[in-house]
Amino acid sequence: MTARLRFARTRTGAVGLALLCLVVGIAVFGPFFAPHAPDAPIGITLTGPTADAPLGTDFLGRDVLSRVLWGGRSVLGLAGLATLLAYVAGATVGLVAGHARSLLDPVLMRGADVLLSFPALLFLLVLVTGVGTSKATLVIGVAVVQAPLVARIVRAATLEQSVRGFVEAAVARGERASAILRREILPNIAGPIAADAPLRFTYSIILVASVNFLGLGLQPPAADWALIISENRSGFVLNPWVIFVPAALIALLTISANLVGDSIARTLGVSVGARGRT
């Protein structure tokens, strides 16, 4: 086992990783096991569990189990894509700002400050008002919210590395800045990035799911865990499973991702810092 996977040997790390694999497995492979089509009514609305529908039916008479099995891909996909995009943008800005130590640094970081002075969800709501609901809006919006946080972490780590001997040697050799950033600095700041990534992913899931829950992201009849909870809100007395199962799956997903992040941070000895959410 390499040093990178050492976190999986800790108890929280192992539990977190196992749960994460389970939920991701359900989300990715679930559709292959769905007994019914996710958007076809199979009976009367909001019945409890039956032999045909083990988790009952939703407010339109669709099979809850099938919708839940289909509904994880959008959660993982949209949040994953947003996190990836946030890292590409945030890490680029952070590396440039941290290494340049010129006018570029304050300009980029003040930009990040302005973005962080605005509650994340509020930013997404304003964005949706302006350009309408779509998957692209959701992914880009969540990425823009997260990128400044990534940029701050990467910039701090880059600043620390860029005064080290091997970086100065590379500068003295006359290497290009892009080569220095890629070959000398990036490999050495992988630790803080790795500790932060699961946290960012969790936060992306929270934001994507919250916007979907508010009805301002994915639109019906999409099968999505957050949307399933939202559209069946008035039916939980008749069939509690339609709320409980998707809620429990989202909960397991975010908790396990956070457990993994926490144990990576601990094994790498990185301080996790304020885990504030906005």
Place this chain on the structure above:
Amino acid sequence: MTELAVPAPAARRRRPLLRFAARRVAAAIATLFVVSILVFAGTEVLPGDAASAVLGKTATPDQLAEMQHLMGLDRPVPKRYLDWLGGLLTGDLGNAASGYAQGGKTPIWDQIKGKIGNSLTLAAITTLLMIPLSLLFGVLAAVHAGRPVDHAVSIASLAVISLPEFIIGSLLILLFFAWLDVLPPVSLIPPGDSPLGHSKALVLPVLTLLGASLAASIRMVRAGMIEALRTDYVQMARLNGFRERVVVWRYALRNALAPSVQVFAQNVQYLVGGIVVTEYLFNYPGLGKELVDAVAIRDVREVQSVAILVAAVYIGLNIVADLLVVLLVPKLRTQE
């Protein structure tokens, strides 16, 4: 928070605290100005859309043009921005789209003024509960660091902090309404009534908001306390024979409090966002629910004005937190 790392150059002069406050307020006004440009640009990238949102898809081009004129959308963009900004500065938030739809003008302020109080009530109750509870649990975990009590508190707070508030709220509804049937799932508060008169309707929204914010503060109080308990002066106090309770609450907690104040402020800020989802979930008649409804019908002006109001509160809280920290830790005032 980053502002703290850059002490005022004139910190040694007279009234350093006042200068610090003035600098922060000036920076906040500048930030708000930038935010107002971003909000305006972000919501008005598609001109004329606000008018078609009012009229619906069946509107003829003539009707559309008339509505655009009525709503002032036919004026150039910089003029519209300045009119809006000028209105905000004089307390005029503009008119709601629902008013135009009925052929008249409804000031946004009339529509939201009752709801601001409802949201503030929710936030205030949550904050009043959060601070003592997080100090209690945070100190408890820190004093027993590494033992079962600490593990229980730490794991529970890590789990709760990971949850979106609509998940916490949904699970609470399932537990307290669908299963135990003791609390209502919807906050039915008639317009004009104070939420305080409907205490049962407040319980679940407050618990939902408390969940996530409490977990975050407990973790920070614990971390600050563990650090404070390791310091020399705490050792000294112990060696002097003070009772452990006095050492913990009078010596260690005071210094652990400074970083915690920042976290409390962050959490109150977080409440600003969390409150939107919570109000929507419980149908609580507050500003957050109003905002989501405005976004859903694409009432551009109302979204802009409410967004600026919320951003102002958010940034204002940040300043209050920074000032509190400086008041608590005098050395920050004179640090070069």
